[in-house]
Amino acid sequence: MLPVIAIIAPGAMGSAVAKRLTTAGLTVLTNLDGRSPASRSRAHDAGMQDVPFSDIPLKANWVLSILPPSDAPAFAQKLYDAYTQSTVQRPLAFADCNAVSPETVKGIAQTFSGTNIKFIDAGIVGGPPKGDYDPVFYASASPEDASLLDEFVGLSKYGLKVSALRGEGAGIGDASALKMSYAGISKGFTGLCATMILAAHASSPATSQALLHELASSQPFVLQRIAGSIPTMLPKAYRWVGEMEEISQFVGSGEGQIHAGLARLYERVEKSLNAGEGDEAGEDVRVLKKFVEDAKKTIEKKQ
Numbered sequence: 001m002l003p004v005i006a007i008i009a010p011g012a013m014g015s016a017v018a019k020r021l022t023t024a025g026l027t028v029l030t031n032l033d034g035r036s037p038a039s040r041s042r043a044h045d046a047g048m049q050d051v052p053f054s055d056i057p058l059k060a061n062w063v064l065s066i067l068p069p070s071d072a073p074a075f076a077q078k079l080y081d082a083y084t085q086s087t088v089q090r091p092l093a094f095a096d097c098n099a100v101s102p103e104t105v106k107g108i109a110q111t112f113s114g115t116n117i118k119f120i121d122a123g124i125v126g127g128p129p130k131g132d133y134d135p136v137f138y139a140s141a142s143p144e145d146a147s148l149l150d151e152f153v154g155l156s157k158y159g160l161k162v163s164a165l166r167g168e169g170a171g172i173g174d175a176s177a178l179k180m181s182y183a184g185i186s187k188g189f190t191g192l193c194a195t196m197i198l199a200a201h202a203s204s205p206a207t208s209q210a211l212l213h214e215l216a217s218s219q220p221f222v223l224q225r226i227a228g229s230i231p232t233m234l235p236k237a238y239r240w241v242g243e244m245e246e247i248s249q250f251v252g253s254g255e256g257q258i259h260a261g262l263a264r265l266y267e268r269v270e271k272s273l274n275a276g277e278g279d280e281a282g283e284d285v286r287v288l289k290k291f292v293e294d295a296k297k298t299i300e301k302k303q
């Protein structure tokens, strides 16, 4: 029997994962109550079936939680409520695939204790699956759920790329810790670059131009990276606020302040993106876009 998968929600990642699974012949359920037209359209294109929320614990074998990290604990609670209120309580597996800290994911796992819902901690590294490209679902579980972890790895045959974290001491929290560490470097670096570009520009536009030329001369790979990563970061800044906060919690007091500061940066970018015409807050995004344009021209000239 093929497993039935529920994916909440059909965002950029959830819908692309769903498309992989439906292409492999699986039924993928979701619930579109309250979702935007963009999410509805992605769900439709991915072949996901919209069902009442209360049907999810009755019909799915797996629930993959793929939504903004700050909504992950509330979603787990909502699923728990639907599960415990349903007349039949079938065995169900829940994989939290969000960028949340080990502490948060342990709390989410705790939501299901005493029920027939088994838990996988998963962290997705990479962008949404597309063509020949697949992100990696790193996954860990409690030692007593080793066979559930095998089943999650078994979803590989339906198009997901799953890598289990096993071995001494591995358990719930480790897949999330890996995701936090990776994102803390990759998204942290993008945030650090944006912070310094904005600070240089605040000193004077001439300073940010001088920064650009110094990077082109002494750190060309960093300029290349800025040109590629800042434009793709802008639409995701809203989601990265919560992710930086989770990373900050993971690192702990002291050095954790680094990513707490980057959360403020992404908040600032998000505010700037949403600024209306004539609103001064819009200036930050204009500065970042201009820096990227100039960086691309400088890189092209040097080639």
Ligand SMILES: NC(=O)c1ccc[n+]([C@@H]2O[C@H](COP(=O)([O-])OP(=O)(O)OC[C@H]3O[C@@H](n4cnc5c(N)ncnc54)[C@H](OP(=O)(O)O)[C@@H]3O)[C@@H](O)[C@H]2O)c1
Pocket: 008, 009, 010, 011, 012, 013, 014, 034, 035, 036, 037, 038, 039, 066, 067, 068, 069, 071, 075, 097, 098, 099, 124, 125, 126, 127, 128, 239, 243
């Ligand atoms: N995109 C990536 O490259 C990437 C890479 C690695 C990991 N991830 C992880 O994947 C997760 C989702 O990212 P994404 O890129 O798919 O985000 P996204 O494109 O912004 O989509 C978020 C989805 O969640 C829905 N949503 C928002 N609040 C919700 C709630 N309270 N309950 C149910 N659904 C809700 C949104 O619906 P509306 O449209 O109606 O708001 C949308 O469908 C995150 O945890 C992220 O860390 C993403």
